[in-house]
Amino acid sequence: MKRLDAPIARTYSGAASAAGPLLFVRSTRRAKLGEWVRIGGEGQEERRGQVVDVGTEITVIQVFEDTLGLKPADAAITLAGETATTVVGKDLLGRALSGTGEPLDGLPPSIGEARLPIWGAPINPVRRQHPSDFIETGVSAIDGMNTLVRGQKLPVFSAPGLPGVELAADIVENARPARGEPFAVVFAAIGITERETQIFVSRFRESEVMERTVLFLNQASDPTIERLLTPRVALTTAEHLAYTHGIHVLVVMADITHYAEALREIAAAREEIPGRRGFPGYMYTDLASLFERAGVLKDGKGSVTQLPVVSLPDDDMTHPIPDLTGYITEGQIVLSRELHQRGVYPPVDVLPSLSRLMNAGIGQDRTVPEHREWADQLYAVYARGREAKLMAAIVGSEGLAPGDRRALDFVDAFEGQLIHQGGTRRSLVDTMRIGWSLLETLPRDELTRISDTAWEARGRDEVSKEPPR
């Protein structure tokens, strides 16, 4: 988190050339990599940029605003002497801000508590606490089957036409930590449409979650390159709330696909060698510099949990954006077009979904002791039923073995009762109860994943409230 030496701003007049979002400036003595730049000049609107390549002959500046109408020769270029920073503080809660932190709600800019560089620094791995505390999202498919844990980064894999952002908004409204600890949401909207923006802002205002939320809005019509800043501004804000104020912060970033496209645009403008589908070779490292900012510190009180939304281009999980995301994040919640078309909401397909940190966050002292067995059993029957469904399409359901036939019927019940919940919040206790009632429709000896102890204890309606040892 070290800042540059005392910032000294220097102004240069005129750039040598401009290409797309890049500005090439001659002989900027003492320019520093990552330095924040203001671009003005007579008759020119003020733009902001950042040094991405320093050299004795040419220094390259990436401009965050649209460069339409920018005259390189007349530009006054001010190097700020420090890297990009943002104002952080508790008074940001309840505010709606632009993608770079300017007020959008008509209120004056926040005074804040500090100005921090937005690039963050990696957490020293030995100072990380292994995440193990349950967050109740109010969504059965997540809480029950793919539990979210504080400090985790769990993306939602959505696709055009699927309600990924709506699901994220539901979670913003409904999420709460298991034991009522201080909680806040930082919502970074990256390149979302006007329609989506309206939905969120009005929903959050109505549901009173706004007072524990900071909203950063980079809309589809905002400059593309600004999208590279929005998640970092949001994460810096979240880190401050978490590590200075001991708040558990959930950061929702929607949509990472727009972010990655901005990254590609810059890479192309810099004539870098493109990797898969034109995305730069360092996209993994770059995405990691966002996602790895989730975590819990040892001896710290707060935490940063991330819920990025990724739109799968062409519903393709192997596309570089979801692929690299999946390699960095700790699991994924996958939405299914088929479930969506059948009216199941949220349309979560639990088979390819996964929460890698689930085991650490559930069970005795965390949720309920039989949580793992419960989830494994539901998963097993559902997986079997889905396979039976494929087979039934060929041989007809009469051709199935009795166990497969039961599993086949189970699929509809599971999707209709457990996964489907409309827009309502469901507690983990209720989720578990529905799950048990579904399992009770099957013969006990087919429930091989459930031990007798768990079976006897089922339906207990207490979730652990005691802090774990």
Added chain:
Amino acid sequence: MTDARIIRVAGAIAEAQPLGDAALYELVEVGERRLLGEVIRIQDDVATIQVFEETNGLGLHEPVRRTGSSLMTRLGPGLLGSIIDGIGRPLEGLAERSGDFMTPGMTLPTLDPDTRWSFAPTVEAGAMVCGGDVLGVVEERPGMAHQILVPPGSGGRVAEIQEGSYTVSDTVATLDDGTTLSLSHPWAIRQRRPFAHRLPSDRPFITGQRVFDFLFPVVEGGSVAVPGGFGTGKTVIEQSLAKYAKADIMVYIGCGERGNEMAEVLHDFGRLIDPETGRPIMDRTILIVNTSNMPVAARDASVYLGMTIAEYYRDMGYHVAILADSLSRWAEALREIGARLQEMPGEEGYPTYLPNRMSRLYERAGRVESEGTPARTGAVTFISAISPPGGDFSEPVTQASLRVVGALWALDASLAHQRQFPAVDWDISYSLYTDGTTEWFAREGGADWAELRVETIRLLQRDRELREIAGLVGVDALEDEDRLVLEGARIAREFLIGQNAFHPHDAFSTVAKTYHLAKLLWAFMRTGKAALGDDVSFEKLDLAAVRRAFGSVKTAAPDALEQQIAEAEQTISDMGAP
């Protein structure tokens, strides 16, 4: 020349001038914050430097200093149990100095300079020594003898040698020519350590994972590639091996992976006890941690650092296993740096020298006779996870690996979705070490080990064919014998090669347990076949009881294992009874 200055910075790359007299791969200190970097190209008087730390804030005209040597690590007592970053700095020490977040520009020695070690010489003054000879011994951890070696390349007559308590930099011996020797010596990590000669290996590296030990074994000194898309369980496998596999020393390299995962490793490893020695497993472990958001050039270094440390312990006569997670991130670091240098890219943007660098790295694994006296044989086994984009194995990193490794453990996403763990695709995985280890397994496992193995692979292949047919005509339309094959294969998948990494008694399987489970599977197949031959219909077989019995054996505590096996044998022989 002392006044070299930065003339360009872009990403992890900086250029400095005049620095034409630097050596390739020389370590330099870059900028006012003295960030560590390494010279990777020299053109006239301009040196291109890859910087191991965050370059944001680095400016023109800042000074660059030469250090005169390449990236070195100090090898000596105190490595075991340490947690270091990609360039060898202890992370605990960094945290004490700069808090919860990494700050660029910190230097800290890998080995603690103040710890005193009790040194017992094994040679006397007047003895002739040469590189690789054992000078004496330090007990690094209880029961772990750390032999102090004469650094490769040095040698002469010992003029003086001390006994007693010393730090890693104190002189413990002096040679006739005035050379002083201490408990540690520096080594350039990109250079492989010399040995007398390579030895063939016929001793399997017992991983404790049945699917590997039984179907695709690896030898001590072997190399394995473990490719798998995300969510296929690479990391769980690497961690299980690090925790339970039978090696004297484990070097775990977290290269460009998740911070929370490393936190889990640190958390688990600190608590686990090695059942054989009764000591914490950290006592035999070295963790090298460079998470994905830590600087990319240090990711490149981390793999060489791990290899160097492994070779050092190998030279003492230990069997060292390196678990790298993941080599793809290392290759991507090369690609990222290559792209910044505007090198002509090869396949998928990777530099053209990737296959060459990879094979040189893999070839540092092996079983060897060490240099010097007394005679010692040691081995480095190299197991590397690979993260192919989209789970597609045709990509360059997987393919370059396959050209050199001795075994492939291919992980498959659809098996993982079925919760079949370890999700090893038995159709495409292979091991070139099978023949070499047959004798050992026949002796230590059971005489029919190799036969059971071949039969099991055949069973799994037949299963795949039958399931395709069943998908068309329905299971009920199959012959009873074929349904028995399906059932047998299901048992094999669930109980023999399937293993629960989180179950206390299933996470590690001894060779004996693996053998007995295989034996039971084939007892089941034989009994089943006989019963069907006696006109018992498939429906009448008590399969539920058999599966329960297999489940009990699989998760049996060590002292209950024998009992459970006996009971399972009984259940199997009763299964066709009316």
